[in-house]
Amino acid sequence: MASALIVSTTEYAAKFSDVLARAGYDSVRQAYSGIEARRMLGEYDFALVIVNAPLADEFGYELAIYAVENTTSGALILVRSDICEAIENKVEDYGAVVMTKPVSQEGLFKTLKALRANHNRLNNIILSNRKLQDKIEELKLVDRAKCILIELEGLSEEDAHKYIERTAMDMRLSKKQVALKIISLKQHD
Numbered sequence: 001m002a003s004a005l006i007v008s009t010t011e012y013a014a015k016f017s018d019v020l021a022r023a024g025y026d027s028v029r030q031a032y033s034g035i036e037a038r039r040m041l042g043e044y045d046f047a048l049v050i051v052n053a054p055l056a057d058e059f060g061y062e063l064a065i066y067a068v069e070n071t072t073s074g075a076l077i078l079v080r081s082d083i084c085e086a087i088e089n090k091v092e093d094y095g096a097v098v099m100t101k102p103v104s105q106e107g108l109f110k111t112l113k114a115l116r117a118n119h120n121r122l123n124n125i126i127l128s129n130r131k132l133q134d135k136i137e138e139l140k141l142v143d144r145a146k147c148i149l150i151e152l153e154g155l156s157e158e159d160a161h162k163y164i165e166r167t168a169m170d171m172r173l174s175k176k177q178v179a180l181k182i183i184s185l186k187q188h189d
Helices: 013-022 034-043 061-070 081-094 105-153 157-171 175-187
Strands: 002-007 025-031 048-052 074-079 097-100
Touching (some): 002 013, 002 034, 013 025, 013 105, 025 034, 034 048, 048 061, 061 074, 061 081, 074 081, 097 105, 105 175, 157 175
Parallel strands (some): 002 025, 002 048, 048 074, 074 097
8 A cells, every 4th residue: 555645734534534545545644834734745755745835834736746856756746737738747657646626536637647657567576676786785795705716725716606695505594694704804814
């Protein structure tokens, strides 16, 4: 499930609670200003930020841009129809979505589902990126350990690689853990 932050100068969370729940958002919080919303974005992980513009301390598109640039949250801005195009032009390059008020329940539901799918996709990309970064770090450490074994033990690169793999298997450790042990032993010499 996912959580949503509604930012509005008026009590707005109750108005959307049913449609948010249907769209898969199980937790809804409300902020009453852009400043309060930014603080909450720093403290909690929201899948979605809904901005009922204008806010008391800013219009609201600034907050939507902040949310999509600094978090994995999707952003939805609700505006009057006469300014919709102008706000879309300000936020479209950031990926924030603009809808006109009053909002139809079905239109809102479809938009919320799409934003949630995008949030899930972004989180999967971030997870894959972290795994790749971990793998790159492991490869760097293993290469560094192999260089130490080549330098200090006179092993070939192939033998150094086999030594790290065999030690990892025998000791039931990862190659990264074995490499870190070899590097730490070198540092203590």
